[in-house]
Amino acid sequence: MMIFYAIMGISAFLALLMAVQSYRVFPFHEFRAILSVSVAAVFYVVFMWLAHRAWIFFFPLKEGEIRAGSFEETTWMVYICFYLMLFYPFLMPHWIPIPMSGWILRRLGSKWRVGSYSGGMIYDPSLVEAGTGVLVGAHAMLVPHVQEGQTLAHYRIRIGDEVTIGGRAIVLPGVTIGARSMIGIGSVVPKHTHIGEDEIWAGVPARFIRKRDQKKSD
Numbered sequence: 001m002m003i004f005y006a007i008m009g010i011s012a013f014l015a016l017l018m019a020v021q022s023y024r025v026f027p028f029h030e031f032r033a034i035l036s037v038s039v040a041a042v043f044y045v046v047f048m049w050l051a052h053r054a055w056i057f058f059f060p061l062k063e064g065e066i067r068a069g070s071f072e073e074t075t076w077m078v079y080i081c082f083y084l085m086l087f088y089p090f091l092m093p094h095w096i097p098i099p100m101s102g103w104i105l106r107r108l109g110s111k112w113r114v115g116s117y118s119g120g121m122i123y124d125p126s127l128v129e130a131g132t133g134v135l136v137g138a139h140a141m142l143v144p145h146v147q148e149g150q151t152l153a154h155y156r157i158r159i160g161d162e163v164t165i166g167g168r169a170i171v172l173p174g175v176t177i178g179a180r181s182m183i184g185i186g187s188v189v190p191k192h193t194h195i196g197e198d199e200i201w202a203g204v205p206a207r208f209i210r211k212r213d214q215k216k217s218d
Contacts, residue, residue, distance in 0.1 A: 001077065001081065003074075003078050004077075004078050004081040004082070004085075007048070007051045007055075007078075008048070008085075010047075010051075011044055011047035011048045011051060012044055014043065014047050015039075015040045015041075015043040015044035015047060016040055018039055018040065018043040019036040019037065019039045019040035019043070020036070022035065022036050022039040023035075023036040045086070048082070048086050049107070051082075052082045052086075052087075052108075053109070055075075055078060055079060055082070056079065056109050056126055059075040059078075059079070060126065061076070061079060061124060061126050061127060061154060062154070063127070063154055063155050063156055064153060064154065064155075065151055065152070065153040066152045066153065066154070068150060073152075076152075083123075087108065091104075091121065091122075092121060094119070094138075098117050098118070098119050099117065101117050101118040101119070102114060102115070102116050102117055102118070105118065105122055105125050105128075108125040108126070109125050109126035110122065110125035110126060110128050110129070110130070111128075111129040111130070112125070112128070112129075112130045112134075113130060113131050113132045113134070114132065115132045115133055116130045116131065116132060116133060116134035116135070117134070117135060117136070118134075118135075118136035118140075118142075119136060119137055119138040119139070119140070119167070120136045120137060120138065120139055120140030120141055120142065120165070120167075120169075121139070121140070121141045121142070122136075122142045123141070123142065123143045123144060123145065124143075124144045124145055124154060127144035127145075127154055127155070127156045127157065128142055128144060128156070128157045128159075129156065129157070129158045129159065130159040130163075131159060131160050131161035131162070131163070131179065132161050132162070133161055133162035133163075134159050134161070134162070134163050134164075134165075135163075135164045135165070136165045137164075137165055137166045137167030137168070137169065137185065138167040138168070139167055139168045140165050140166065140167055140168060140169045140170070140171075141169075141170045141171070142157055142165075142171045143170065143171065143172055143173065144156060144157050144173050144174075145173060146172065146173045146191060153173065154173065155173035155174035155191065155192065156173075156174070157171055157173065157174070157175050157176075158175075158176045158177070159177045160177060160178045160179035160180070160181070160197065161179045161180070162179060162180045163177050163178075163179065163180065163181050163182070163183075164181075164182045164183070165177075165182075165183045166182070166183055166184050166185035166186065166187065166202075167185050167186075168185060168186045169183045169184065169185065169186060169187045169188070169189070169206075170187070170188045170189065171183070171189045172188070172189060172190055172191040172193075173191045173192070174191045174192035174193075175189050175190075175191065175192065175193050175194075175195070176193075176194045176195065177189075177195045178195055178196045178197035178198070178199065179197045179198070180197055180198045180212060181195050181196070181197060181198060181199045181200070181201070181212075182199075182200045182201070182212065183195075183201055183202070183206065184200070184201065184202025184203070184206070184209075185202075186204070187201060187202045187203055187204065187206040188203075188204045188205050188206060189201065189205070189206045190205045190206070193206070195208075198211055198212045198213065199211060199212070200212060
């Protein structure tokens with residue numbers, strides 16, 4: 001935590017420097033204070049995002065279990081602080097317009113292809129891959145991490161092209177979804193499930209329903 005607080009302090013200091021400089025050059029005296037505070041807020045987010053990108057570059061989030069007391073646990077704690085204290089307050093209330101969701105996820109390290117959009121919540125974006133034409137419904141969750149007792153682990157979620165994930169569905173760690181498949185509304189896809197191409201899955205837990213080109217039996 002001390003490492004994260006130090007990153008926050010440095011970012012805040014740099015943002016204040018930018019605000020002071022902007023205060024001196026703004027021509028409208030009556031709006032200087034408001035504009036300077038706005039500049040400080042924007043640059044604080046920018047500097048924190050740059051710090052986050054540097055952190056995941058030097059200490060990338062890896063798949064597998066994280067041992068208690070290990071160096072990996074320390075780097076993960078700093079990583080999760082970025083999300084709990086900076087990114088999730090913006091992402092969880094769904095303030096980000098859906099057309100911008102892919103761009104935001106790519107800025108957070110996800111291999112999220114252009115032309116795919118999410119109206120849900122993507123946790124640990126650097127461990128989520130999505131092809132083109134992917135649609136994630138409102139309030140769905142893609143969760144590449146799992147904590148069972150004292151064990152914390154991360155496993156990558158892979159989504160093929162033109163996949164549709166229904167609203168409020170939950171996709172758990174290690175899931176692979178083949179191209180053109182569909183996940184029903186409110187479904188829960190268990191961890192390490194492999195879904196083939198052109199398949200429809202639904203339920204809690206999600207199970208195979210039929211192929212997309214297969215007609216529903218009477």
